Each structure stands twice: as structure tokens, then as C-alpha cells.
Amino acid sequence: MIDFKETKRVSVAPMIDWTTSHYRTFARLFNPHIYLYTEMISTGAILKGDAAHHLRFFDNEPPLVLQLGGSSPTELAQCAKLAQEYGYTEVNLNVGCPSDRVQFNKIGACLMAEAHLVADCVKAMQDACSLPVTVKHRIGIDEFDSYEFMRDFVGAVANAGCNHFIVHARIALLNGLSPKENREIPPLRYDDVYRLKQEFPELFVEINGGIKTLDEIKTHLTQVDGVMIGREFYHNPMLLGWCNELWGESVPSHQEIFEKLLILLENFEKNGTPLTQVMRHYLGLFQGLTGARKWRQSLSGQKSLSLSQIEKAGMAVLALNADG
Known part of the structure; x- marks a missing residue:
């Protein structure tokens, strides 16, 4: 068993139509430590729709993170305040979704090209609540695919006060690939995420993308602070149970x-x-x-x-x- 520090963590990735409250309360049966995420919820859905429907959750779900999609600092601030009122553990800004549908609304990975806007959003969210505000992003988008581009993006957002970044270790190709293809075709570049942690040791860096086994989780945790897994946790939820080993606890049958x-x-x-x-x-x-x-x-x-x-x-x- 590795020396699993309290500062390390494992998370279930936000997945639209999958990480619903009914899934999350099931996932919690396997492991009390893992962080759960909502689906990405747009600020418009919360502020112009039924906020309670989108934000309420079961008592056993926390630690639970609300992931928001949006690009208006004012609207994101309002939603961050609601996240605190509803009892969420953290609030996360989606800067990684490659869907053309969300790009049209200036949500997701396209925001990587506007680091200063993301910084403004983070600052507004932090001013509106006392919850930790985190950012989930790609290592790059389209032709902006160099390590230096990601480093500069993270640096600009970190200067606004964000100290926790969840990095999907693939670029997103916003024109020509579907969201599914963007999860599979661009090659994984784990070393870029490791390098980011080395260059920003003060930041909490969590890695995401293509991780499927407990041994892989352990390997990544020797390089970064956290691991996020999506579809493998969903399709093979006993992996959540096996992760109890990281905390020195027994695996449920x-x-x-x-x-x-x-x-x-x-x-x-x-x-x-x-x-x-x-x-x-x-x-x-x-x-x-x-x-x-x-x-x-x-x-x-x-x-x-x-x-x-x-x-x-x-x-x-x-x-x-x-x-x-």
C-alpha cells in the first residue's frame, strides 16, 4: 500500500446524464472518501429554471462538487453563492467540454483561449462564496496544443486565486471531432500534467483521462495530487470499492x-x-x-x-x- 496522504484525492468525473443524484448516492455506497461531481449544469439552467431541481442532492453524497458551465462572471457568482447555500463541498468551472453545443454558448474547452475571462470568472465566484473554486480543463485546444499554452493558462487563472486544477490529459479538437472522439482520439500526454505539477508545486493538480485501474491510480498519485476517473467508475463501480485500499480500509463485497x-x-x-x-x-x-x-x-x-x-x-x- 502506498503512503496515501490526506492531501491526495480521487474523484468521479462529471458526466452529463450519468452522474445524476441517483448515480451519486449509489457510488457513495462503495467509498466514503471519493469526491463526487454533479453533471455539468449551465448557469442558465439554474438561474432561469428550477434551481432546486438541479441543485438538491441526497444526504450521503458529500463530499460533492457542483460543476458549472458558463462564462458570465456575474451569473457564475450567483450560482456559486447558491452552491454554498445548498451545502456543496466545492464549486468547479468547466473549461474542458468540447461539445459544439456548449461552445455556441461559450461554455467549456473553448474558454481556454480566453484565460483572462476564466480568471475573471474564478475571481467573481470566489468573491461570492467561501467554497473552494476549482477549474477543470484540457491540456490544450486545436492549434493551441503546446505545454507552454497550458502553463500560461494555468498561471493566469492561478493569479486570480484558483489553486486547484483538474487536467484532462488530452487536447480538445473543437472542429471535426465529437465529444466521444475527443475522449479517445487525441493522445494522452500525462507527462505534461506531471510537468505542470513540478512547475507549480504550490497548486493542487489532479489528473484525468484514460485511467482504469487501481495500480494506475497509485502510479499517478506519485506524481500529482489527485486522480479523476469517469466512465470506468461508472461502468465498473467496484473500482470505487477497491480504492478504499488507498485509505487503508477494507473493500466492500x-x-x-x-x-x-x-x-x-x-x-x-x-x-x-x-x-x-x-x-x-x-x-x-x-x-x-x-x-x-x-x-x-x-x-x-x-x-x-x-x-x-x-x-x-x-x-x-x-x-x-x-x-x-
Whole structure:
């Protein structure tokens, strides 16, 4: 086991339509230490829509970070203030999403080309609340793909008071690649993120992109302060459980998690939430076990689901793996 300092951390990346409150409360069953993020929520959705719908969360979710999409310092400040009122742990500004839809609204990775605007946004958010304000960004965009470009971006935003940066270790190609392709095609450049930490030792630098195993997490934590993982945590949530080793704690069994999940689902059902609406978030529970595919097939795409159906499907998987 590595010497895992309290200042180090592991996070679940914000993912639109995936890191909903129903997913996050499930993820928390595996690990009490990992930081959870909301989906990216635009400032307009919060300020012009139903703020409570977007911002409320379950009691077991913190430490929880609200990720905001926006580029208006005034609007971001208002949302940061709301984040504090609702009880979030931190607030994060998205400067990494490559979607053309958010670019049109001047949200996400396109903001890397306007470091001073990002700095103004961070300063306004900090002035509006006492929560830590962090920035998630790429290592570059389009032709601005040099290490020096990222270094200067971070330096300008750090001068505004931000001391925590989450770096997706790929550039974003804003014209020609889809968001999915931007997660896969540009090559990973972990060394650039390591170098950033070396040049800014006073900053908290968290690395993101292509990380899939506990051993990889441990390796990155020898170079930077934190690791953020998205889809692997979602599709293989037991990795969250295995991360307990970093804190010297035991790993929960699939049986223990499944029993807690049934209680969670029972509470959802009592509150009027259809199980078909939330079950998609839990299909990865038995990833890697015998019977996992049948679990997914029997519970996905159903018009209706009962708690007894889910319990029966889960117990069948556990029975197949009783000696494992």
C-alpha cells in the first residue's frame, strides 16, 4: 500500500446524464472518501429554471462538487453563492467540454483561449462564496496544443486565486471531432500534467483521462495530487470499492453493496421514483463476475421493474459467484 496522504484525492468525473443524484448516492455506497461531481449544469439552467431541481442532492453524497458551465462572471457568482447555500463541498468551472453545443454558448474547452475571462470568472465566484473554486480543463485546444499554452493558462487563472486544477490529459479538437472522439482520439500526454505539477508545486493538480485501474491510480498519485476517473467508475463501480485500499480500509463485497442497493431502491420506490428510471445507473454492479451480462440484460430497457425482480436477478449472480 502506498503512503496515501490526506492531501491526495480521487474523484468521479462529471458526466452529463450519468452522474445524476441517483448515480451519486449509489457510488457513495462503495467509498466514503471519493469526491463526487454533479453533471455539468449551465448557469442558465439554474438561474432561469428550477434551481432546486438541479441543485438538491441526497444526504450521503458529500463530499460533492457542483460543476458549472458558463462564462458570465456575474451569473457564475450567483450560482456559486447558491452552491454554498445548498451545502456543496466545492464549486468547479468547466473549461474542458468540447461539445459544439456548449461552445455556441461559450461554455467549456473553448474558454481556454480566453484565460483572462476564466480568471475573471474564478475571481467573481470566489468573491461570492467561501467554497473552494476549482477549474477543470484540457491540456490544450486545436492549434493551441503546446505545454507552454497550458502553463500560461494555468498561471493566469492561478493569479486570480484558483489553486486547484483538474487536467484532462488530452487536447480538445473543437472542429471535426465529437465529444466521444475527443475522449479517445487525441493522445494522452500525462507527462505534461506531471510537468505542470513540478512547475507549480504550490497548486493542487489532479489528473484525468484514460485511467482504469487501481495500480494506475497509485502510479499517478506519485506524481500529482489527485486522480479523476469517469466512465470506468461508472461502468465498473467496484473500482470505487477497491480504492478504499488507498485509505487503508477494507473493500466492500458485492453482497454488501447489493444489500445496500436494495434498501436504496426501496426508498426511491417509496418516494415515487420508478425503478426503471434509475436502474440504468446500477447495471455495472457485477462487472467482471459470472452472470453479469444476464443481470444487465434482464434489468435494462424494461417497461416496469419491481424490487423483487431486481433482488432475484442480483441473488442469481451472487449465487454463481459464491465461491469466488
